[in-house]
Amino acid sequence: MARAATTSDVFNAIAEPQRRDILVLLRTGERPATTVAEELEMSQPGASKHLRVLREVGLVHDRRAGKQRLYSLDARGLRSVSEWIGGFEQFWNESFDRLEAYVQELKKEDRSTSR
Amino acid sequence: MARAATTSDVFNAIAEPQRRDILVLLRTGERPATTVAEELEMSQPGASKHLRVLREVGLVHDRRAGKQRLYSLDARGLRSVSEWIGGFEQFWNESFDRLEAYVQELKKEDRSTSR
DNA sequence: GTCACACTTTCCTATATGGGTATATGTTTG
DNA sequence: CAAACATATACCCATATAGGAAAGTGTGAC
Numbered sequence: 032m033a034r035a036a037t038t039s040d041v042f043n044a045i046a047e048p049q050r051r052d053i054l055v056l057l058r059t060g061e062r063p064a065t066t067v068a069e070e071l072e073m074s075q076p077g078a079s080k081h082l083r084v085l086r087e088v089g090l091v092h093d094r095r096a097g098k099q100r101l102y103s104l105d106a107r108g109l110r111s112v113s114e115w116i117g118g119f120e121q122f123w124n125e126s127f128d129r130l131e132a133y134v135q136e137l138k139k140e141d142r143s144t145s146r
Numbered sequence: 147m148a149r150a151a152t153t154s155d156v157f158n159a160i161a162e163p164q165r166r167d168i169l170v171l172l173r174t175g176e177r178p179a180t181t182v183a184e185e186l187e188m189s190q191p192g193a194s195k196h197l198r199v200l201r202e203v204g205l206v207h208d209r210r211a212g213k214q215r216l217y218s219l220d221a222r223g224l225r226s227v228s229e230w231i232g233g234f235e236q237f238w239n240e241s242f243d244r245l246e247a248y249v250q251e252l253k254k255e256d257r258s259t260s261r
Numbered sequence: 262g263t264c265a266c267a268c269t270t271t272c273c274t275a276t277a278t279g280g281g282t283a284t285a286t287g288t289t290t291g
Numbered sequence: 292c293a294a295a296c297a298t299a300t301a302c303c304c305a306t307a308t309a310g311g312a313a314a315g316t317g318t319g320a321c
Contacts, residue, residue, distance in 0.1 A: 098296055100287060123225060215268065
């Protein structure tokens with residue numbers, strides 16, 4: 032089995048750098064697919080594919096506007112990620128302390144090794 | 147080109163459900179690889195591989211303890227994700243409003259279609 | 262040293278992807 | 292309806308998994 036389908040999981044959808052870039056870009060407002068491609072310097076089909084994935088996980092919406100299709104951000108899907116991440120905030124400092132201890136340990140080992 | 151290597155990107159590392167489970171499990175304290183495998187019902191080599199990925203992106207640390215190797219959480223790497231996500235918090239409510247408008251629009255279309 | 266235990270790595274496989282290129286689809290305009 | 296424009300899809304390829312099975316490595320015990 033390979034990795035889970037990006038189309039069904041927000042975590043996978045935002046694992047791709049270019050898709051993250053698209054989301055960031057859309058914070059400044061909706062825009063047509065072509066503009067997204069141009070502004071992020073990716074091919075038109077490339078942008079279209081990424082937008083499709085983002086659409087399928089619900090992170091963007093699209094609406095027709097004449098010949099164009101305007102894409103807009105719907106950040107609500109990122110909430111689940113935020114909540115998951117939130118469960119770790121309390122461990123940031125703690126693990127920092129743990130790292131400190133780790134560094135101290137390394138220093139000790141180094142000292143005893145060089146003797 | 148395929149997706150970026152999981153070993154070099156925290157976003158990719160946490161894109162895999164089982165790896166997220168491991169991180170959550172490790173919040174309750176360090177434990178040997180075998181225990182991780184048992185508690186999460188994954189094969190021992192499987193757990194080992196996932197732990198390796200997490201280690202390489204710095205989300206876990208390991209230390210030898212006799213025959214065992216104890217893995218512990220280092221959540222600091224999740225901060226970059228948290229920060230990125232944080233840039234979207236202000237859009238949650240806003241996009242909710244946008245969705246409302248979207249729904250209204252759908253209703254309108256539906257009405258005009260059924261006429 | 263040898264054995265057992267706890268992991269890690271190697272191999273192999275089926276499957277997803279991301280990217281490029283070419284082509285198809287949908288919409289407005291003349 | 293034909294032409295033009297904006298996007299989406301289909302195809303093809305190279306690569307990166309995740310997983311299972313089997314073999315390899317490191318460490319404590321006898």
